[in-house]
Amino acid sequence: MTAAPTRAEKTRQTRRRMLDAAAGLFCERGWTATTVQDVARAAGVGVQTVYFTFGTKRALLAEVLDTAIAGDADPVATLDRPWARAVLDAPGAREQLARQAAGARAVLERAAPVLDVVRGAAAADAEMAELWRTNQRQRHTVQLRFAEALVRKAGGPLRDGLRDGLRDGHNAASAADVALALLGPETYGLLVTTQGWTPSRWEHWAADTLTRQLLP
Numbered sequence: 001m002t003a004a005p006t007r008a009e010k011t012r013q014t015r016r017r018m019l020d021a022a023a024g025l026f027c028e029r030g031w032t033a034t035t036v037q038d039v040a041r042a043a044g045v046g047v048q049t050v051y052f053t054f055g056t057k058r059a060l061l062a063e064v065l066d067t068a069i070a071g072d073a074d075p076v077a078t079l080d081r082p083w084a085r086a087v088l089d090a091p092g093a094r095e096q097l098a099r100q101a102a103g104a105r106a107v108l109e110r111a112a113p114v115l116d117v118v119r120g121a122a123a124a125d126a127e128m129a130e131l132w133r134t135n136q137r138q139r140h141t142v143q144l145r146f147a148e149a150l151v152r153k154a155g156g157p158l159r160d161g162l163r164d165g166l167r168d169g170h171n172a173a174s175a176a177d178v179a180l181a182l183l184g185p186e187t188y189g190l191l192v193t194t195q196g197w198t199p200s201r202w203e204h205w206a207a208d209t210l211t212r213q214l215l216p
Helices: 007-029 036-043 047-054 057-070 082-089 093-122 126-154 172-182 185-194 199-214
Strands: none
Touching (some): 007 036, 082 093, 093 199, 126 172
């Protein structure tokens, strides 16, 4: 006999139902056209339940975005997740860049539509603009950690305490900038969503381009 779900489990399931409903509506209708009432109706809960759980519509979208990026609701930082650890632990520079592209693909397949909602809303909404800037800073922080590991693996003479063996004088900071651009939702959305590339083709292109741009 299956045990009845606990109160905590019911709460978790309700929260997930609201997040799933919100994600679908935001991606289908956009930020402005989606109301908290719409989310409550789609999730089968009262409007006050949505407000009590998330506080504001912005906070709801922020959690939708976090969940899409992570793939779950577990409170685990990006750099502590298995795919990020695999990037940092890659034995060589080329393998690391291949793992970075694979990890970015996995994240963007889930999160690109939600990121597009936030980016689109940022032009006219100050709170959405701040959410977008926060996401950009977070992505750059991750790419900088990856770039620092890449510099150590690429070899070369010591410079400012790091072995800078990247192509064309790139250091960790500029390598992170390159990765931020190539592995960002803007590039992914243009090639996959707009131009019809498969995610697999994009991943191969991204890994190859990172290698050509950053490694000797």
